[in-house]
Amino acid sequence: xxxxxxxxxxxxIMFFILLSSITITVSNVxxxxxxxxxxxxxxxxxxxxxxxxxxxxAAGKSLYTKNCFSCHGKAGKGDGPAAAALGKxxxxxxxxxxxxxxxxxxxxxxxxxKAPMPSYQKKLSEIQVWQLINYMRTLKPTEK
Numbered sequence: 001x002x003x004x005x006x007x008x009x010x011x012x013i014m015f016f017i018l019l020s021s022i023t024i025t026v027s028n029v030x031x032x033x034x035x036x037x038x039x040x041x042x043x044x045x046x047x048x049x050x051x052x053x054x055x056x057x058a059a060g061k062s063l064y065t066k067n068c069f070s071c072h073g074k075a076g077k078g079d080g081p082a083a084a085a086l087g088k089x090x091x092x093x094x095x096x097x098x099x100x101x102x103x104x105x106x107x108x109x110x111x112x113x114k115a116p117m118p119s120y121q122k123k124l125s126e127i128q129v130w131q132l133i134n135y136m137r138t139l140k141p142t143e144k
Contacts, residue, residue, distance in 0.1 A: 037091075039101075039108035046104030050127070052134040060135025063128055067120065068093075076139035086116045094139040106133045 050056050064072075073080035076093030083090045092098060110129050113119035120129065 037109065037114055039105040039112075043108035044102045044105045046102075046107055048103040048107075048130050048133060050130045050134060052137060056131050057135050057138060059128075060131035060133070061138075063124065063132045064135050067124070068132070071117070076136065088116055093136050094141050096141065099137070099140075103130070103133050106136065 068076075069080055070082040071080045071086065071090045072078055072093055073083065076098075078090035078092045080090070107126070107129055109117075110124070110132065111119060111121040111126075113121075124132070
């Protein structure tokens with residue numbers, strides 16, 4: 001009888017630990033989705049293999065116009081024609097905060113996406129994303 005009680009107690013403890021772990025994980029995911037959008041540290045260390053030459057920047061601008069303009073707008077300020085309908089602030093790609101991110105951070109964010117921004121992992125090749133990033137680096141804050 002004692003072994004049966006100990007066995008049920010151990011299973012109960014294990015179930016409690018598992019349930020607690022799941023609850024903590026779900027809470028952490030929910031919190032991280034509400035907070036700042038940051039790439040994992042390893043992603044931020046990835047280096048852009050492309051030089052920001054005129055042809056690459058032009059290719060990036062074309063990609064930006066097709067894929068990013070509608071939400072981020074012409075100057076990257078998050079004021080594109082579709083931005084207001086999203087019900088959520090769209091990132092200002094020209095801000096000092098955005099421009100301070102590494103190219104690897106941008107690569108990860110573009111490929112991963114975060115609602116309402118879709119993932120571009122399957123839509124754009126990695127080379128296209130690097131071209132897009134080189135164009136995004138030309139977006140600078142407007143002087144007032």
